[in-house]
Amino acid sequence: MKNLLSVVIFLICTVSLTNQARAADLTIYTYDSFVSEWGAGPQLEKIFEKQCDCDIEFIAEEDGVSIVNRLRIEKQRTKADVILGVDDALLEVVRSAGMVQDHQLQLSGLKAELNWNDTAFVPYDYGYFSFIYDSSKIKQPVTSLKELINSNASVIYQDPRTSTPGQGLLLWIKKVYGDQSAQAWKQLAGHTVTVTKGWWEAYSMFLEGGSDYVLSYNTSPAYHLVAENKSQYKAAPFSEGHIAQVEVAAITKATKNKKLAQQFLAFLTSVEAQKIIPVTNWMQPVVDGVELPKAFDDLIQPQRIGFSSQQVADNRKSWLREWRSAAAK
Secondary structure, eight states: HHHHHHOOOOOOOOHHHHHHHHHHOOEEEEGGGGGGSHHHHHHHEEEHHHTTOOOEEEESSSSHOOOOOOOHHHHHOOSSSSEEEEEEEGGGHHHHOEEEEOOOOOOOOOOOGGGOSSEEEEEEEEEEEEEETTTOOSSOOOOOOHHHHOOOOOOOEOOTTTOOHHHHHHHHHHHHHHGGGGHHHHHHTEEEEEEEEHHHHHHHHHHTTOOSSSEEEEEHHHHHHHOOOOOOEEEEEOOOOOEEHHHHHHHEEESSSSHHHHHHHHHSHHHHHHHHGGGOOOOOOOTTTTOOOOOGGSOOOOOEEOOOOOHHHHHHHHHHHHHHHHHHO
16 A cells, blocks of 8 residues: 555656646747758757757647637647747737737837837748749749739749738739739639648749749748859749738737746847848848848848738638639639
């Protein structure tokens, strides 16, 4: 009996210690490329864990919209303390669903051009959606969205129901075509190779020669030049302007580790973290004073067009229905 009692006490202590350890962890839902071997996640994790003396865990979805879809299903049962990878277009959709809470941080040093004052979402990088092409194969790239859609060039883009770049194209076409968007989607469907769930799948197919153009970012050529010493990949500047994307992180309402979540969000906007993000996630930093590779100097600088996050929240479902009925094959 004494031995049995010792075993029971040992198990109770073990469970208690395990729970304490779990309470110190921070679980972060993000997208797959962020936590890939070459992504920002592994380096940020290593530095932050030293600062917080804790363990953090990244759980990857295929893309930003997939993170939101998972939170909608899990609700208060979610393991996520932080979501990382939603963009500014989705802010009001996420907020109105009651998924996140105010971060209560005093963010300083953010670039003035971001004009950022949101109380729940913290920006960590930004860029412009762009169509990327291989200049060794295409000598005269299209110069506008309408020229691309009217062409026969093969295109790969992402599903707007699961992907933030795909949603970016949804907004881009709606902004340029307005009431004529359904017809534009039908035309584009005629020379679309495939629509993928996430960015990485689409970009990988393009690099394997799967299409003339792929939807990505104006910063993508910097990766090829710095990491691969390849200069043939270019972003096509479009005369109508480009949709910007500000990627953000936020604390979930379900978290039991708010202080640690706040610490992580503050870390994301520190110069230490911002030095890593542009050369791993290949987007622009959100704070001034971050030294960038020269390749960033040669990126196209598009005119910014788009909608407010409230306009996206009000119209997203109807715009998705329009895409689904017009573009689905």
